[in-house]
Amino acid sequence: xxxxxxxxxxxxxxxxxxxxxxxxxxxxxxxxxxxxxxxxxxxxxxxxxxxxxxxxxxxxxxxxxxxxxxxxxxxxxxxxxxxxxxxxxxxxxxxxxxxxxxxxxxxxxxxxxxxxxxxxxxxxxxxxxxxxxxxxxxxxxxxxxxxxxxxxxxxxxxxxxxxxxxxxxxxxxxxxxxxxxxxxxxxxxxxxxxxxxxxxxxxxxxxxxxxxxx
Amino acid sequence: xxxxxxxxxxxxxxxxxxxxxxxxxxxxxxxxxxxxxxxxxxxxxxxxxxxxxxxxxxxxxxxxxxxxxxxxxxxxxxxxxxxxxxxxxxxxxxxxxxxxxxxxxxxxxxxxxxxxxxxxxxxxxxxxxxxxxxxxxxxxxxxxxxxxxxxxxxxxxxxxxxxxxxxxxxxxxxxxxxxxxxxxxxxxxxxxxxxxxxxxxxxxxxxxxxxx
Numbered sequence: 001x002x003x004x005x006x007x008x009x010x011x012x013x014x015x016x017x018x019x020x021x022x023x024x025x026x027x028x029x030x031x032x033x034x035x036x037x038x039x040x041x042x043x044x045x046x047x048x049x050x051x052x053x054x055x056x057x058x059x060x061x062x063x064x065x066x067x068x069x070x071x072x073x074x075x076x077x078x079x080x081x082x083x084x085x086x087x088x089x090x091x092x093x094x095x096x097x098x099x100x101x102x103x104x105x106x107x108x109x110x111x112x113x114x115x116x117x118x119x120x121x122x123x124x125x126x127x128x129x130x131x132x133x134x135x136x137x138x139x140x141x142x143x144x145x146x147x148x149x150x151x152x153x154x155x156x157x158x159x160x161x162x163x164x165x166x167x168x169x170x171x172x173x174x175x176x177x178x179x180x181x182x183x184x185x186x187x188x189x190x191x192x193x194x195x196x197x198x199x200x201x202x203x204x205x206x207x208x209x210x211x212x213x214x
Numbered sequence: 215x216x217x218x219x220x221x222x223x224x225x226x227x228x229x230x231x232x233x234x235x236x237x238x239x240x241x242x243x244x245x246x247x248x249x250x251x252x253x254x255x256x257x258x259x260x261x262x263x264x265x266x267x268x269x270x271x272x273x274x275x276x277x278x279x280x281x282x283x284x285x286x287x288x289x290x291x292x293x294x295x296x297x298x299x300x301x302x303x304x305x306x307x308x309x310x311x312x313x314x315x316x317x318x319x320x321x322x323x324x325x326x327x328x329x330x331x332x333x334x335x336x337x338x339x340x341x342x343x344x345x346x347x348x349x350x351x352x353x354x355x356x357x358x359x360x361x362x363x364x365x366x367x368x369x370x371x372x373x374x375x376x377x378x379x380x381x382x383x384x385x386x387x388x389x390x391x392x393x394x395x396x397x398x399x400x401x402x403x404x405x406x407x408x409x410x411x412x413x414x415x416x417x418x419x420x421x422x423x424x425x426x
Contacts, residue, residue, distance in 0.1 A: 005255070006415055010270045012295070014277060016284065029216075029351040047355035048268055049299040051224045054350045060289070061228050061345045063328035068233070068290040076277060078226065078347075080297050082268045105351075111280040128278050133249035134271045136260040140415045142368055144356045150367035151357050157370055157402055169386035176389065180378060187375045190368070192416060206250075 003132045006140020007193055008048060009090065010132045011081040013125055016074035017054065021108035025054060025077065028104050040098035046090065048137075048144045050081040052105060077109060084143040088122075095121055141190045149186035156183055219354035221301055222267070227345040228274070229294040230327040241325035242292040246273045248321055256413035259318035264310040265361045269298035271322065294326055296345075301360045305339055312338045365410040366402075369421065372410070373400045
């Protein structure tokens with residue numbers, strides 16, 4: 001069980017919505033699905049990918065007649081996020097950066113306390129969170145910002161190589177300095193963080209204990 | 215379409231687990247056990263699946279009770295929840311998953327309703343689509359490039375950062391010469407290598423010369 005894959009944290013939050021209010025949330029999400037509305041989310045550069053999925057009782061997959069049909073009354077909103085940093089950093093950042101957006105996304109969810117003040121919001125997320133059993137990241141040592149800045153570095157490097165193919169050493173130096181100035185926010189070396197080690201140590205210990213039990 | 219953001223796809227699936235047991239353990243507990251024993255990072259079976267950015271599995275036992283006066287209700291099935299963020303279209307991704315990690319796929323979904331009928335890539339695609347629920351809002355805070363481009367970019371960022379640090383204060387002639395050697399070594403346009411390894415969790419294992 002681990003919500004952590006290197007620098008990425010997997011959050012799963014499942015919250016009920018009254019069936020007759022579900023459509024309001026759906027409309028809000030439909031409006032929200034454009035760049036202007038998502039602008040607040042974009043300021044949270046610690047997010048790799050996030051999603052909200054509203055599932056009606058009749059939409060829970062039923063693949064065989066032997067499988068009992070769900071008889072729940074609520075619809076459920078599933079929120080899945082992949083972000084960098086700690087749980088508290090993330091929840092606090094959300095609450096501070098887009099309090100209104102959060103209140104809209106969870107607009108009619110049962111007992112949603114609103115994003116401010118922070119303590120009831122913490123409790124709401126914590127109470128409705130489910131732990132991940134296996135989490136994979138293609139780049140555990142990279143943050144979302146690393147991935148985005150790496151793209152800038154690659155593109156700038158391609159242009160620089162082309163531009164300096166026939167440059168004199170002096171011209172090369174001048175363009176090289178300009179390249180570094182332009183990439184000063186994007187260049188840094190990635191490395192494992194203590195979070196990686198702690199998570200791995202916890203998993204290793206858990207597996208050892210599991211092996212002993214068996 | 216909410217499942218997509220540019221060329222990034224957000225797959226959400228709820229796969230019902232058969233409500234039976236093997237010995238003293240329920241199928242859902244066995245599924246969870248299997249997931250928790252999967253190797254992690256570069257050794258995870260998902261590291262073999264082309265174009266997977268980030269993905270997760272967990273077993274959904276039940277929904278939460280929010281306290282009075284909310285309804286007290288339960289799910290009648292347990293669900294294996296699989297969500298993935300990947301590059302490209304769904305069919306290609308799932309076909310790649312079946313082809314690159316078939317045995318792991320069988321082990322993970324073994325106790326799920328209807329999975330016994332899955333025997334090839336096409337039936338796996340059909341099965342996953344039956345379990346898919348449509349994403350209402352998918353937010354891409356990263357890039358939607360193919361994974362091998364993301365990995366090559368990370369490799370170049372790392373190597374250029376090291377190069378800059380190591381070549382501070384050099385004369386223009388020496389700097390240009392060192393840069394030529396650097397470019398020959400890192401091969402910026404060669405996506406197949408050298409590059410960043412899928413799932414690399416240590417610097418010692420981060421660079422590979424024959425990825426993708």
